[in-house]
Amino acid sequence: EAGVTQFPSHSVIEKGQTVTLRCDPISGHDNLYWYRRVMGKEIKFLLHFVKESKQDESGMPNNRFLAERTGGTYSTLKVQPAELEDSGVYFCASSRWGGNTGELFFGEGSRLTVL
Amino acid sequence: QQQVKQSPQSLIVQKGGISIINCAYENTAFDYFPWYQQFPGKGPALLIAIRPDVSEKKEGRFTISFNKSAKQFSLHIMDSQPGDSATYFCAASMVGNYGQNFVFGPGTRLSVLP
Numbered sequence: 001e002a003g004v005t006q007f008p009s010h011s012v013i014e015k016g017q018t019v020t021l022r023c024d025p026i027s028g029h030d031n032l033y034w035y036r037r038v039m040g041k042e043i044k045f046l047l048h049f050v051k052e053s054k055q056d057e058s059g060m061p062n063n064r065f066l067a068e069r070t071g072g073t074y075s076t077l078k079v080q081p082a083e084l085e086d087s088g089v090y091f092c093a094s095s096r097w098g099g100n101t102g103e104l105f106f107g108e109g110s111r112l113t114v115l
Numbered sequence: 116q117q118q119v120k121q122s123p124q125s126l127i128v129q130k131g132g133i134s135i136i137n138c139a140y141e142n143t144a145f146d147y148f149p150w151y152q153q154f155p156g157k158g159p160a161l162l163i164a165i166r167p168d169v170s171e172k173k174e175g176r177f178t179i180s181f182n183k184s185a186k187q188f189s190l191h192i193m194d195s196q197p198g199d200s201a202t203y204f205c206a207a208s209m210v211g212n213y214g215q216n217f218v219f220g221p222g223t224r225l226s227v228l229p
Contacts, residue, residue, distance in 0.1 A: 004158070031214065033217075035219075040222075041221055042218075042219045042220055042221040043159070044219070045217065045218070048214060050214060056211075056216070102215050103149075103161045104149075104151075104159075105160075106151075106160065108158045
């Protein structure tokens with residue numbers, strides 16, 4: 001079974017540019033989460049999809065961030081325009097639906113550097 | 116109330132020693148407490164987890180101790196090995212209005228010296 005895959009693994013862009021991160025969850029996992037970790041800080045929640053629906057996007061920093069999940073499969077996170085403070089590692093995680101026992105399966109992360 | 120505090124930020128232990136990482140939470144609605152282990156260049160992976168109805172859970176060299184009244188839990192790694200060198204994140208979870216929510220601590224970077 002393939003794990004959670006993320007692309008790109010590293011992106012370096014200039015302030016004001018646009019970047020799109022992609023996540024392919026484990027097949028059959030209805031829950032898909034996006035998190036961000038700024039160096040030395042906690043893994044911070046951004047948003048949560050159940051299938052194609054946004055269940056909770058309370059962690060999204062501002063309207064420069066847009067997440068989609070096409071047909072309940074892969075998800076994209078677009079940052080437009082990027083700012084310096086957007087730098088960090090963006091993790092995607094998926095889990096099966098149901099209860100409070102769902103193990104989160106993380107991807108390897110997409111490191112974003114905004115210059 | 117949604118914060119999980121974790122200490123120390125970094126830890127250096129000799130091979131064979133005991134590594135101890137502590138976490139604390141405020142929200143009593145949390146009812147699932149996992150620990151994740153992350154190696155460089157990889158994503159975090161579930162290591163061990165506990166529910167608040169037990170005070171301790173052991174899996175091999177890894178033990179979680181849970182103190183519900185103090186709202187604290189800790190990870191103990193016995194006989195620490197160089198291969199245990201990684202970043203460890205504690206987390207707290209509950210089922211909210213939108214499904215399962217996870218809150219992570221800032222992580223502890225563990226280095227086990229050979």
